[in-house]
Each structure stands twice: as C-alpha cells, then as structure tokens.
Amino acid sequence: MSSEIKRAKKGWSVPVSKMATNTFNPIRNIVDTMKLTPHPDKPMIALSIGDPTVFGNLPMPENCEVAVTEAVKKRSFNGYAPSIGYEDSRQAVADYVSTPTSRVDSKDVVLASGASGALDLCISCLADEGDNILIPRPGFSLYKTLAESLGIEVRQYDLLPEKSWEIDLDHLESLIDSNTRAVIVCNPSNPCGSVYSREHLLEILQTMERKRVPIIADEIYEHFVFSGQTYYSMASLSENVPVLACGGLTKRYLVPGWRMGWIVINDRNDALVEVRGGLLKLSQRLLGPNTLVQAALPSILANTPESFYRETLEYIENNANVFYQHLSQVPGLKPVMPQGAMYMMVGLDMKHFPEFKSDVDLTERLVTEQSVFCLPAACFQYPNYFRVVLTVPTEKVSEACERMAAFCREHYKPINGINGKPDLTSKVNGLNGHCADEICVGK
Ligand SMILES: Cc1ncc(COP(=O)(O)O)c(C=O)c1O
Incomplete structure (x- = not known):
C-alpha cells in the first residue's frame, strides 16, 4: 500500500517543520537525479567523492x-x-x-x-x-x-x-x-x-x-x-x-x-x-x-610525524600533476592547476560538445560510456566545469584520464570560426591555472 493511500485511510498527515522543508543539499539534488549506469565492461572509477578514505590507499597516521x-x-x-x-x-x-x-x-x-x-x-x-x-x-x-x-x-x-x-x-x-x-x-x-x-x-x-x-x-x-x-x-x-x-x-x-x-x-x-x-x-x-x-x-x-603530512601531500600533488598533464592535452578540457587541498576543477569548452546540454549531461554520459564519474560543478552553482578528487590511487588516475580523453575525442566538434574568423578560444591552452576564454569563467 502506498504511503499516500495509507495516509488517506487514516486521515492523518503529520506536518514537517519549516527548517526540514527548507533543508536542501544541492549535490544530492543533482547527483541523485543523474542516470549513473557505468559501462558493463569497464570498472567504475569515481572521481567524485571527497572522502580520502574510500579507496584505502591513504591510511591515517x-x-x-x-x-x-x-x-x-x-x-x-x-x-x-x-x-x-x-x-x-x-x-x-x-x-x-x-x-x-x-x-x-x-x-x-x-x-x-x-x-x-x-x-x-x-x-x-x-x-x-x-x-x-x-x-x-x-x-x-x-x-x-x-x-x-x-x-x-x-x-x-x-x-x-x-x-x-x-x-x-x-x-x-x-x-x-x-x-x-x-x-x-x-x-x-x-x-x-x-x-x-x-x-x-x-x-x-x-x-x-x-x-x-x-x-x-x-x-x-x-x-x-x-x-x-x-x-x-x-x-x-x-x-x-x-x-x-x-x-x-x-x-x-x-x-x-x-x-x-x-x-x-x-x-x-x-x-x-x-x-x-x-x-x-x-x-x-x-x-x-x-x-x-x-x-x-x-x-x-x-x-603525528612530519613524514605523514609530507607523504600524504606528495601523493596528492603527484596526482594533481598527472591529472593536469593529461587533461590539458585533451581537446575541450581546461584543467585549472590546484595549489592545495584535494581537488581540481576542469573547465569544459561546451561549445565544442554541442550534443550535451550541460556539465551534468556530459558527466552523466561519461559514466555511461567510460565508467568515470566526475562531479558536475553545477553542484557548486558553477556550470561548465567538473571537479575531480585527487586522493584516488595513482594508477586509477592515469586510467581515468585515458578514458576521459577517449570520450572527449569522440564527442569533440571543432568549430571553424565565428563570422569567418578563426576560433582561437577552441585551442587548449597550457597555462598553469589560467583559462583564456569566457567559458572558463563559467557564467
Ligand atoms: C570546504 C569544506 N568545509 C567543510 C567540510 C566539512 O568537513 P567535516 O567532514 O569535518 O564536517 C568539508 C568536507 O568535505 C569541506 O570540503
């Protein structure tokens, strides 16, 4: 029996508080409505979870x-x-x-x-x-x-x-x-x-x-x-x-x-x-x-020994470098090199991915085709980016980058200039932490 029918039968519905009604988690709201069905032949690599313990590669001191x-x-x-x-x-x-x-x-x-x-x-x-x-x-x-x-x-x-x-x-x-x-x-x-x-x-x-x-x-x-x-x-x-x-x-x-x-x-x-x-x-x-x-x-x-802090950071920084080097070569992606914490934001040049409506749409399809899940930055009220976590085992980082590159190569559409002029913004730049075009500003 559905809860509505049950309620109607009893004629009693307990109201919920204003605070509970107004409590809203934007990440859950977006992620829970995404269709996240990984490719059957590729093990899932989740680059979305900000919990450094999930892969078991980074033990506590x-x-x-x-x-x-x-x-x-x-x-x-x-x-x-x-x-x-x-x-x-x-x-x-x-x-x-x-x-x-x-x-x-x-x-x-x-x-x-x-x-x-x-x-x-x-x-x-x-x-x-x-x-x-x-x-x-x-x-x-x-x-x-x-x-x-x-x-x-x-x-x-x-x-x-x-x-x-x-x-x-x-x-x-x-x-x-x-x-x-x-x-x-x-x-x-x-x-x-x-x-x-x-x-x-x-x-x-x-x-x-x-x-x-x-x-x-x-x-x-x-x-x-x-x-x-x-x-x-x-x-x-x-x-x-x-x-x-x-x-x-x-x-x-x-x-x-x-x-x-x-x-x-x-x-x-x-x-x-x-x-x-x-x-x-x-x-x-x-x-x-x-x-x-x-x-x-x-x-x-x-x-806690100094060596613990140092080794954890070296691991994460190394992953940041691997991500940055791989992804800055991928057409349509513009990673912004981080300076700390555990995350990297990656800009999406959406005009080169016309079949996707948004970062949510694109990251959803990345799961379907390549079993790689990056968190769409719509979760942070910032469209046209996604976020990857840097605490993933390094071998998974390389594998994830290769799959992301394959996905982008497959879906990237070159644009032959607007008003007959060459489109300079479509070229992936290698600037460390800088994005050259308006897409990267994410507005
Ligand atoms: C920026 C920021 N602030 C606060 C928190 C919450 O930390 P805690 O798990 O200690 O509640 C997080 C967790 O991811 C975070 O990223």
Whole structure:
C-alpha cells in the first residue's frame, strides 16, 4: 500500500517543520537525479567523492589509532564532556593553531562534530532569518544548505579562475548591505584547490575591516598545500577583523568519520564577546563531539610525524600533476592547476560538445560510456566545469584520464570560426591555472 493511500485511510498527515522543508543539499539534488549506469565492461572509477578514505590507499597516521585505543582503554572518557569540549583537548587545539600573531588558548576553542558542526554553530550564532551571509561561487555546498534551512539568505561572490580562484573583491563588496552578518572564506578551497597568498588574504581583510563584516574562515584544509606554496591562516594576518576559524581532523589526518572539528574564536578588540556566549549556548544543544576522539586529540595533534603530512601531500600533488598533464592535452578540457587541498576543477569548452546540454549531461554520459564519474560543478552553482578528487590511487588516475580523453575525442566538434574568423578560444591552452576564454569563467 502506498504511503499516500495509507495516509488517506487514516486521515492523518503529520506536518514537517519549516527548517526540514527548507533543508536542501544541492549535490544530492543533482547527483541523485543523474542516470549513473557505468559501462558493463569497464570498472567504475569515481572521481567524485571527497572522502580520502574510500579507496584505502591513504591510511591515517598510526599514532591516531594508538591515541584513540588508549582513550578507550582508560575507561575515563565514557561520560559527558563539557559541551564545548574537554579543557585539555581545547588547549591542544589552541596550541596547534596559535601563531606568533594570533595566540589563542582553551577559552577560545569550541569543539564540534566535524568542520560541518563548527560551520553550523558559526552561521547560526551570527545570523538570523532575513539576514544574509556571503559565500564563494564556486563553493562548498554545505554553506548554502545550513544557512537556507534557517531562512538566512546566501549571496554568492565570484571567484576568478583566471586568477587562480582569487576572490573578486569588487563583486564581494557590492553584495554587502546592512543585513550582512558574515563572509565565509574557504582557504585552501574545496572545490577549487586554490591557496590564497598573504597579499590576497590581506586584501580580503582590508575589505572586511572597511565594511565591518566578520569572517568565518573555513580552514578544514589548513596546511594542505603543495610544494612552493605557503599556508597562512586568516587569523594570523588579521589585526582588526574578528575571525571564527573552522578546522578539524577530517582532511589532514584522513579520518572524516571521526567527526572531530573545532571553532577557534579569534577576537579582535572584544568584538566577539556576545558571540562567545552565543557559541557556548548553542554548543549546549548537542553537547559536543565524541569524547574518545576528544581525549585522543592532544596526542594526535602533538605526535603525528612530519613524514605523514609530507607523504600524504606528495601523493596528492603527484596526482594533481598527472591529472593536469593529461587533461590539458585533451581537446575541450581546461584543467585549472590546484595549489592545495584535494581537488581540481576542469573547465569544459561546451561549445565544442554541442550534443550535451550541460556539465551534468556530459558527466552523466561519461559514466555511461567510460565508467568515470566526475562531479558536475553545477553542484557548486558553477556550470561548465567538473571537479575531480585527487586522493584516488595513482594508477586509477592515469586510467581515468585515458578514458576521459577517449570520450572527449569522440564527442569533440571543432568549430571553424565565428563570422569567418578563426576560433582561437577552441585551442587548449597550457597555462598553469589560467583559462583564456569566457567559458572558463563559467557564467
Ligand atoms: C570546504 C569544506 N568545509 C567543510 C567540510 C566539512 O568537513 P567535516 O567532514 O569535518 O564536517 C568539508 C568536507 O568535505 C569541506 O570540503
């Protein structure tokens, strides 16, 4: 019996809340409606999943396992912790994130269920229904999901692929009004793999200081940068702008399922006195993350060997190079070389693929014909791109690139110029992180 018939029979339908109705995950909304039927003769290669553990090729550091096992054996972490987390665990985070220009201690740290929980606390602490927050486009879709479920408007500021995904600051500034409560800056970025320079971060801070808007810094990929790049936390550069920095174990320690995240309150000029109280109150709704991982945190943060970080990054950077070298030779594709995190965005010159309506359409067919699944960037409100993850086993990267190249060769249609002129934009450029034509801007 269908649920409608059952309901009609009973004459009783329980209404759902406004918050649940307004909760919307753009990735699920797109991916769940795609027809993802892989080619029967080719094993599927999923380049879509931002979980670095799925292929089993990137193990977590051994000391993480030891630290949690010891916490279990001690049998003293089975009760409730303070809602913002154990003092020792918060102090460990404070020691881990402090820099000479941004010193914090345990009172400035709130532990949460992953960076998602941290972002949720920050957004709900800063904004009310009818207010707005600014988020990047392309950007991690959870910002929109969390804000809109609370009736908070999101305004998307543009990132510029031709400038290695720096923020279009004029655009960002034009979106700010008296109801703007925060701007979220994601650095290093999902989905772009960008890492902002010191100068660019200072420019962002200057803008926010002028407009008096606090920053929620999504730094879940902190320190996750490739060779030649330097990571600066937003707080380390902020003199006057208050920064709520969200981080966690998820990506750097390769344990997303452990759900350990944190907010670091980087106050400036006591601007966040009320917000501190608000975060404490909100933390009391769920009483903090798992106590065993909290107990293991000081040891994890202090004892993970440098070699673990280095080897993980070398692996991912090597994959980025393999992807970039292969895909920049493929007609119609324009990869943007990342500088960190675990992702690469690849531009699609859609005018050369006229049989596909969109990036969603094209990536769907790539699954059907070649069993390779790339996430269409429509999921990040950014059409004409797709995102690949860089945590895949390297042999699968090469295989995936070959299949993507075969697919593009099959479907690519050359264009013999518009108005009789040669079409210069159709040539694949080899510029590192730069796209030469309007398609790459994705508008
Ligand atoms: C940019 C960004 N922020 C936050 C998160 C959420 O992290 P967590 O799994 O710790 O909740 C992710 C996860 O993929 C992410 O990519």
